[in-house]
Amino acid sequence: MLFILLQTQVPPSNLPYLVAAFAVSWAVFFIYAFFVARRQRELQAEIRELQQALAERDSAQDSGD
Amino acid sequence: MSVAPGQQDQRSKAVLRPNIKEIFLLVTGILMLVNIYMIFMVAPTDANLGNVQRVFYFHFPMAIMSFLAFFTVFVAGALYLVRRESRWDNLSYAAAEVGVIFITLTLLTGVIWAKPVWGAWWLWTPRLTTTLILWLIYVAYMMIRAYAPNQSKAAVYGSVMGLIGFIDVLIVYFSVEWWPGIHPAPVVGPLAESDSLESTMRGVLGFSFLSFIFLLVYLVWERVSLRSTEDNVKSLRFSLRRSRAGAAAGE
């Protein structure tokens, strides 16, 4: 770690750009993964509801006949 | 809420099945953490460019990943046009979306890298110009699908755009490569030639490639499975509506 700090003395200091580039990349990946996962969960919940509604409907029709 | 035995069964299957994907995600995460460690701790600071050179270990693999993604769009789109199986379209769409994310990040990190190194956010070099056009083409791909009248049309339009876009990019590359209006290609910095990279740098870059391939595959995989869930919901909604309509007609 100290080695790296010493190294940064010589070349131009442009650390903020480095930090910005990495922050942007990771923010985008995480936000994308988060939205995909959230949508997946919402849809799974909806599938369960729909299946239940369908099952109820089927059983209601069966008893109705 | 009581759970029917059948549902229980399905749910336990649902828990079991994504396990492969979760393991894959875990591996991707570990690889990425090691990758970041290597980029910041193992790779030496570039003597000419300083710390910002480390962006390159991200930027370059992301650019290649977007090309891979667009190549997948091209192949899967062509397969869809020939076979008409929705799984190919799902793959094509997922790869396009992830590819757009990768190429957007390639442009953004490139711009951030260019400012301290070239002193300008953007230069109209062939490589940058081609990348920007690539971005435009695949943004058009997303738009064409969003505005299509229905899903099967969207799939055909998307496949057509994926096909034409990919072939076009090859021609675009030559046209801008020959274009005299551009500044000379930068010779300074890591973008010059790969043999100017020191062996540690090359090792870090190789590892970064590996971890980005995992990330690409994971994101596309996740997006494909989301799309098939979307299809499931659609067909369930449809059958529920039909059964309601049937009941209404019966009464």
Added chain:
Amino acid sequence: MTDFLRPVGVLVWKDIVLELRSRELVVSMLVFGLMLVVVFNFALSVTPQRVATVAPGILWASFAFAGVLAMSRAFAREREQGGLDGLLLTPVSRDSIFLGKAASIFIFMVLVEAILLPIFAGLMGFSAVSFALVLTIVLATAGFAIVGALFAAIAVQTKSREILLPVLFFPVILPVIVGAVEATKLAIGGESVVGIGHWLPLIGAFDAVFLVICPWVFSLVVEE
């Protein structure tokens, strides 16, 4: 071969007759093209010293934007009266329909360009009499028409119609624009066809590649 080309000719003739009756497309393309020349003249403040570098870009920007009008009209006219469905029902191959549409876009564009070019050359002060320049315009316009006909067929079926067409069309046509602008620059500078070098083969290759692909994908795009 005649079985294949006859319907193309009939389709083109139909579009020309329609245009002769309404006269809306060519006139608006001309006025729009001229207006663009004026706008660019002010936007880029063209001075005699800079004409040689700036004029080809202005010329092709005008041609391209005016051409988009022809493309969006090509299928919009069919759609308004359900003509496209009628066309698809006729026992004519999809390739012929596509080529007919591409040919009529090409003819309207070339017509407008033939009128615009001398005016433009007069305004900017260069000579338009050059075989290399004419060849460049014909080849590039063919590329515009081929790709434009396909994207017009797609765009007309979407919700946003005319808005989507330029968004799809311009990124794909860009190599032709680059090639045409550079070739025009050289042709204005007095180069012969040989002197233009790889730009004409580039545009020609683009035309050839998309002339093979576009009719095929057109048949997929218009099917129900």
